[in-house]
Amino acid sequence: MTHLSMDQLLELRDGLTEPGGAAARDHLAQCPQCQAELERLHQRVAQLKALPTLTPPRDSWPAVRSRLVKARRRRYAWGGVGGLALAASIALVLLLRPALPMPPSSSPNAQAELEAAMLESRLLEQALTQYAPERRVTDGYTARVAAELEDRISALDQELQMTQMAPAPEGDRALLELWRQRVGLMDALVNVHLTRASNVGL
């Protein structure tokens, strides 16, 4: 007697209907050997599903977060495409600014101050890129402080984007304040890598 092939047994196990399926079912009904094979296939699936869940040997979140932060920073850095878009749209706002009524609280030098803060932030980004901390050995404390700073920069970048998209009456001042904060955080991040966390006082 010709027994069912593995293909046919699997078709039967998975309830798929293929040409010749009826003949296979007929054979199965009268063949104890094929019935046993089919039962083993069912059991094997159950055994596969019952295998223990393999757990990661270490917590990879810090690595994922670091890669996310880097990707985000690249987007907002002036060198990146997203960064260029952000910079371009801010530049457009700045260009249009003289045509718009300035809020009474605005400093006449607000535009120049904003441009200076953005430039400083860009220079710090460049310094950090040049230093390439991801290729260096970093002690645990420095890594923690750097990660905290990167998180804060990341949150600030989101805020910058929102402020830029929905300018308020005091928008230019708010924007300037955010860019100043970004410069401060970037400065601390550069310092933490260059001089190590113990000297930063965070």
Add this chain to the structure above:
Amino acid sequence: MTKALALDPFPLADAEQVVSRARRGDQAAIEALYRAFERPVYNLARRVCRSVEDAEDVSQETFLEVARSIRKYRGEGSLWGWIRAIAASKSLMRLRRNRYRETEELHENVTPRRREDELLRMDLEAALERLSDVSRAVVWLHDVEGYTHAEIGEMMGKTTSFSKSQLARAHERLRRWLGEEVAV
């Protein structure tokens, strides 16, 4: 559409809120997604890929992709189903990059088959590990994760028949290695 995703086997408390925050780039929300799905993602990657290092890389790449693409998740189907599809795709990409090491064939070419089989009584874990990369991936994705042959074929850039024949071949070998052959 996968076969078995009506219910999310790895439910996440406040999933809707977490996803909504992750869409806005909230890192804490992305971490919550990571914490909720880290184990099943790693398990899938480890079962498909051969090494711990590959599985860890795949796991990281999966969550980077989740963070990048979470805006595309519309809430149709379970969140795990969506993340799992990314993990499966990344795992198969890793296998392709490693050029499908065919260890099983190597073994069989140098050892007389019948004698070796008579001596072998592997456990399922060891037998699974001994399968070729492609066969192991098909067995895991089909029999455990519940993907259809059409879906597996598509993910592998192959045909539905390819997936079916790989599964049949894998089960024939598992049967032999596990000493489960029925005497004819």
